[in-house]
Amino acid sequence: MPRKPIRVCLAQIEVIPGDPVANTRKIISRMKTARQKHADIIVFPEMAVPGYLLGDEWERPAFLRECEACGEEIRQHSGNLITVFGNVGVDHSNRNEDGRVRKYNAAFIAHRGKFLPPRNGPLPFVAKTLMPNYREFDDSRHFYDLRKLAAESGIDAASLVTPVATPAGMLGCMLCEDAWHTDYTLSPAEILCAQGAQLLINLSASPFTAHKNNKRNRVFSALAHRTGLPLVYVNMTGVQDNCKTVYTFDGASCAYNGQGQISAELPAFRDQTRFIDIPRPPQQMPGRKPRPDPAPEKELYQAVQYGTARFIKRCGVKRVVIGISGGIDSALTAALYRQCLPPQNILLVNMPSRHNSKKTRDLARDLANNLGCLYTEAPINRSVKLTVGQLDGITAASLDGKHCRQLSFNAAALENIQARDRSSRVLAALSAAFGAVFTCNSNKTELTVGYTTLYGDLSGFLASLADLWKTEVYAVAQYMNDKVFRGEIIPQGSFDVMPSAELGPAQDITKGLGDPLIYPYHDCLFRSWVERWNRASPEDIIGWYAAGILEKEIGYDGSIGDIFKNPRTFIADLERWWNLYQGIGIAKRIQAPPVLAVKRRAFGFDHREAQLGPRYTTRYQDIKKQLL
Amino acid sequence: MPRKPIRVCLAQIEVIPGDPVANTRKIISRMKTARQKHADIIVFPEMAVPGYLLGDEWERPAFLRECEACGEEIRQHSGNLITVFGNVGVDHSNRNEDGRVRKYNAAFIAHRGKFLPPRNGPLPFVAKTLMPNYREFDDSRHFYDLRKLAAESGIDAASLVTPVATPAGMLGCMLCEDAWHTDYTLSPAEILCAQGAQLLINLSASPFTAHKNNKRNRVFSALAHRTGLPLVYVNMTGVQDNCKTVYTFDGASCAYNGQGQISAELPAFRDQTRFIDIPRPPQQMPGRKPRPDPAPEKELYQAVQYGTARFIKRCGVKRVVIGISGGIDSALTAALYRQCLPPQNILLVNMPSRHNSKKTRDLARDLANNLGCLYTEAPINRSVKLTVGQLDGITAASLDGKHCRQLSFNAAALENIQARDRSSRVLAALSAAFGAVFTCNSNKTELTVGYTTLYGDLSGFLASLADLWKTEVYAVAQYMNDKVFRGEIIPQGSFDVMPSAELGPAQDITKGLGDPLIYPYHDCLFRSWVERWNRASPEDIIGWYAAGILEKEIGYDGSIGDIFKNPRTFIADLERWWNLYQGIGIAKRIQAPPVLAVKRRAFGFDHREAQLGPRYTTRYQDIKKQLL
Secondary structure: OOOOOEEEEEEEOEOOOOOHHHHHHHHHHHHHHHHHOOOOEEEOOOOOOOOOOOOOHHHOHHHHHHHHHHHHHHHHHOOOOEEEEEEEEEEEEEEOOOOOEEEEEEEEEEEOOEEOOOOOOOOOOEEOOOOOOOOOOOHHHHOEOHHHHHHHOOOOHHHHOOOEEEOOEEEEEEEHHHHOOOOOOOOHHHHHHHOOOOEEEEEEOOEOOOOHHHHHHHHHHHHHHHHOOOEEEEEOEEEEEOOOEEEEEEEOOEEEOOOOOEEEEOOEOOOEEEEEEEOOOHHHOOOEOOOOOOOHHHHHHHHHHHHHHHHHHHHOOOOEEEEOOOOHHHHHHHHHHHOOOOHHHEEEEEOOOOOOOHHHHHHHHHHHHHHOOEEEEOOOHHHHHHHHHHHOOOEEEEOOOOOEEEOOOOHHHHHHHHHHHHHHHHHHHHHHHHOOEEOEOOOHHHHHHOOOOOOOOOOOOOEOOOOOOHHHHHHHHHHHHHHHHOOOOOOHHHHHOOOOOOOOHHHOHHHOOOOOOOHHHHHHHHHHHHOOOOOOOHHHHHHHHHOOOHHHHHOOOOOHHHHOOOHHHHHHHHHHHHHHHHOHHHHHHHOOOOEEEOOOOOEOOOEOOOOOOOOOOHHHHHHHHHHO | OOOOOEEEEEEEOEOOOOOHHHHHHHHHHHHHHHHHOOOOEEEOOOOOOOOOOOOOHHHOHHHHHHHHHHHHHHHHOOOOOEEEEEEEEEEEEEEOOOOOEEEEEEEEEEEOOEEOOOOOOOOOOEEOOOOOOOOOOOHHHHOEOHHHHHHHHOOOHHHHOOOEEEOOEEEEEEEHHHHOOOOOOOOHHHHHHHOOOOEEEEEEOOEOOOOHHHHHHHHHHHHHHHHOOOEEEEEOEEEEEOOOEEEEEEEOOEEEOOOOOEEEEOOEOOOEEEEEEEOOOHHHOOOEOOOOOOOHHHHHHHHHHHHHHHHHHHHOOOOEEEEOOOOHHHHHHHHHHHOOOOHHHEEEEEOOOOOOOHHHHHHHHHHHHHHOOEEEEOOOHHHHHHHHHHHOOOEEEEOOOOOEEEOOOOHHHHHHHHHHHHHHHHHHHHHHHHOOEEOEOOOHHHHHHOOOOOOOOOOOOOEOOOOOOHHHHHHHHHHHHHHHHOOOOOOHHHHHOOOOOOOOHHHOHHHOOOOOOOHHHHHHHHHHHHOOOOOOOHHHHHHHHHHOOHHHHHOOOOOHHHHOOOHHHHHHHHHHHHHHHHOHHHHHHHOOOOEEEOOOOOEOOOEOOOOOOOOOOHHHHHHHHHHO
């Protein structure tokens, strides 16, 4: 006769970064619920006590002490519930390679007031074996890992990867990356299986990235299938940041049976727990195939909306001011905030200069009307005139009369004066008066090439859309009208109007003039520079162009030949934008607001840069010469 | 009879980050000189071909190909000169743990058109063994290391650390951190010695940090002494950045004899080569004790001046606009730029509002007079009045009339309006008209607690002083007057005047009102939060205060009791600044200009943060309760 199944509680909690006391309170409350429901095991996420993205907070001994005290408190509450939770593991008797106290990214297994150590392991907790060192991850900056420990002791790392014996069987505990082993030389899951693990557990602090859950299902499902063991994956929810980049954590925790099928799945972006019964032997555990990822625009909408809502909550933001131009970026931003805050806490401001068309001004008003938010118009004609009157044409001289220079504004200077007047003068002042912050409405296309004004439209407290290409902004806005509002809340005109900054006569939409970007093409081009795992350079682009495969390589579904009549215009366009991306674009990004990351390689801490200036390789120059 | 000495050329070159072609051109030209002077060996810095701080540029295959081609070119030019240089070593047949091609931070030894590999090593180059993972370093994000390679092959890392056999003897090559082994479990230098190395070579890309050369002399001298081998250290010069943080590389290359004495020393911050003859046996090599570090203010001045000068050169900045208030920060900034650019390329602007005293306005004018730069006054009274007239007291309402709110400015709002008007309106517009950028004059004290206005005085293209505490700003300014200008170029009044933002009646210096910071004390307090290797928290501070050892712990040479009459006022002050440092201060730093780093833990990439909000541990609360 089979034994009683093991009841596992997947505790997908929202973790507050840097607040171990609040997280511990929540952990203990979930333990209580689990006990009431007769769970044998409760599993919390990686770093459930301290949070995961904390910058260099790990360097504060007082913070480590607080985390350790919280871990002790959880241990004392464990009773007969096998409590698996992530915390920092501190080894006070040894040092990290930075000379500070040795720390591990650890899973603790508490039971009856004691920590159960891994079998034969030297540490009282399970230490992370594989350290992610790409994108936004900084694990090896702070944490020692099992592989270093093994090398130090002159033993094989695999010998330190051992399961934990518990009354519910041998648990094979892993931390996040340990299960994403493909590019590493050892696979902790398979070692744990060989060492007699009966249930695999993966504690994660895995930031949301579009399409990542699909990949995770493939990787984890294959792992469960290969080992023949059930696998429980518990990820956190919430929002955490590395200053320049804000990440959502989607949870989407999951259990797989030994055939690699999904036996339970928690919803994305919800603080929730779920109980599953794992039969013994576990072969009888029912399962189904993974669902495909949701439509891209749905997934992006969910992440952007959740990230914005949680971030403003965490920062204590109660009110926002949003500059709305009638265009799609500011309209989507306003629509998103309308899902996060009551209408009386949102102030929409249209700030026309003499270059703004009636059409877009009306669209801004329509949007304000549809959303029901506070609305005001603050024209900038007088203030711009004052600035021009005060400063244009003045003469600056050295007091000894030796040097003298007359100063005057060109067209670009006049455009930027307007943009800065709107943000740094009007929006910032209104925010102060409203007890609010103001938003940055920039998208990733603009941010890539710096087609935005510093201290102007590139200011604000958070850039919610800055990881979305312009074409994705349209798609998410359409999704909101179709599926969220189920009506034309974002005016159709904001979709249809030609995208334009409307800062001068060269951007007069009534004359058919607008942004210099051909978004469907440039979005694809810029994506290849930023988001490809092996990032493309002009050398690659020009090579693909010469070979006639550029469309395919960058995923553009039109024809390059329709846009550029000859290599000369193609190359001029390529160099124009590469120069901006690698030149002034970087300088602007340094001072940009935090970007809400929803995809691979958000600007900031994920896509790290240096002010190297635009460069072209020798091979690029050669191909260019051949083409011209 | 002793054999002919080995002539080594220390090629301390300025490296342009991201420009392998330019760096290679320079390398080959230095090789030519070395050959003319009959050198046996020439040593270039770590990463001399690509540069060191490149963000994620390493992810571009085209860039790697260019670096490899440059390495081949150097190899072909080697002739009978043993050429040791740093470059990225690419192993196309293997992968890094991020799935990209495997890369090493490598030293190549070229001779007679071939690369000489380490004895018994699996790679054609010397790979870095120890990877720094603290401060601004990101090595393990991009590079595989010998220890991982060893673990992968199931062998001991030490067995891969072997010298390179050359016609000039066995060279023990190391890369930077390899010689800073104290906190690691193996010491490459000692292994190389045991393996028969006759000369130790350390190729470095080591950013300047105040007092670091003193420490390096201690560490390297001890290493040479312990191994009994001469040690040649070659570091680069120049300036490189990680976007948020700009680093100077000071060179200060050095040769030590086998007794650990200095036998040659190159000047700091100069692109220079030096030839030394190492006798055989090397025991006869003369040497002397390391000189002590220069005075702190001299060292800081040199680094700030060099970093500013090289950074503007690299960015192609020809002209700057500097807002000068009469205070010390803007005065020092102007004085520094006067050392970098001709006076007609510097525009100094004083922007008084009705709150600025005649005293500071006169000081600004005196400074402009002393420096001989272009000067203008751009009062902001009218524009501030316009903003207040347009926006203060307006009513914003929803278009359906359901919600309505009157908006008005408080004192802080009125202060910030002035600060933004100065930078985002006046300085930005004048910069555009002058073909210039404008500077950020903030110091580290202000930046720590966000005592500065976003899009106001916290804007600009570079914050040259933002790694200096206010007291260090005074010291460097005094040093410039005393030793650089040898006269009162920075007006004495700017030293003597009470520091004040002069943005409102509460900061009226004529009434003895100024900044709320007690700089000598707060500089020490903030330093303990930011710059200590194990960073202090309020828990530590309050504990030290309770124990009566706070002055000693934070290095304050006054008495805390003279500032705070009782624990209540002490704690109120502590919490006020901690709340700002961990709250709005972080939000402001995210959008701050790049900081020129000159010490440990510059804000940005060295001191990494997250918007966690201010927190106080349980133990802090307990001590606080006891004190009150």
